[in-house]
Amino acid sequence: MLKIAKLTDYGTLVMTTLALEPAACLNAQELAARSHVAAPTVAKLLKLLVKGGLVVSTRGTHGGYRLARGAETITVADVVSALEGPIAITACAQHGGGCTIEGSCTSRSNWRLIDEAVRQALSAVTLAQMAAPRAKTTRMPGKSVPLHVFAARE
């Protein structure tokens, strides 16, 4: 289903929760309560996010988590990468993926372009935008071609 893991969805939720309180040091339980995600899951997510360098942790009593950078400089692509590894929509875009027919695959290079487009789509949205309560749910009428890499075709 072209799915992003549900964990990642929760992850962004936690991140936006964190983004609403940039200064405070929130512990895992507090974050779980605010984001309405199960506490153990939040803990697991935060560990991964720390490892990914998106949040910084403070240990000990009154410890907790803060965003490593400003919410405007963190994109959902960052969050996804931290939680699910490098963004690669095709399993065998990277070499060594275990695909037995790499040599004869004619469309691998084209897939990589789509890959790039998706990556850009995810990179275009920052945490600050995700945290904004009301999104523009009405789609813009003007058509535009997101896949500019193919714009030069004829």
Place this chain on the structure above:
Amino acid sequence: MLKIAKLTDYGTLVMTTLALEPAACLNAQELAARSHVAAPTVAKLLKLLVKGGLVVSTRGTHGGYRLARGAETITVADVVSALEGPIAITACAQHGGGCTIEGSCTSRSNWRLIDEAVRQALSAVTLAQMAAPRAKTTRMPGKSVPLHVFAARE
């Protein structure tokens, strides 16, 4: 990993193989040979593609498969939809997805926008473009913002 199933990758490969011979009626074994995909897998894929209305089948001796429409009118989004169901990058973007915190989720509407962007990215590439042997591997220098839905922010 934001992954597309490997089956889908194979599917596009088969479709492009089919697109190279628009008139002929190729059977499953022939397609397997040309695309270098395991024969049973190809058969399974073709069944799904037929059900999705992307290819038409001819039964009986000398039967086989043809594209249902011109290669220029079939997008990879069509292929993905046929093989993996509706494109939804977030598991709980659709209601009833089993997410326990739908009510309090603040970012669901924003995810849907990203969803839309990804869908457009996939819709922008046709089979004909995938079949083209040489893709423009050099990224275009000009920057552009694929996620136009967020363009109106301030």
Place this chain on the structure above:
DNA sequence: ATAATCCGCACCAGTTCGGTCCCCTATCGG
């Protein structure tokens, strides 16, 4: 010292994915 809190890893159940197999139906050639 004690309590609070994060850290790392191991572990489990459920689901999904890739792949294979079998039998039925439809069509063509003789």
Place this chain on the structure above:
DNA sequence: CCGATAGGGGACCGAACTGGTGCGGATTAT
């Protein structure tokens, strides 16, 4: 009319991954 060819619809299985839980250890404020 009959048999060979080829697709159609499933069931089926092993492997891998996912979401989720648990526990012992390290770190810090009081």
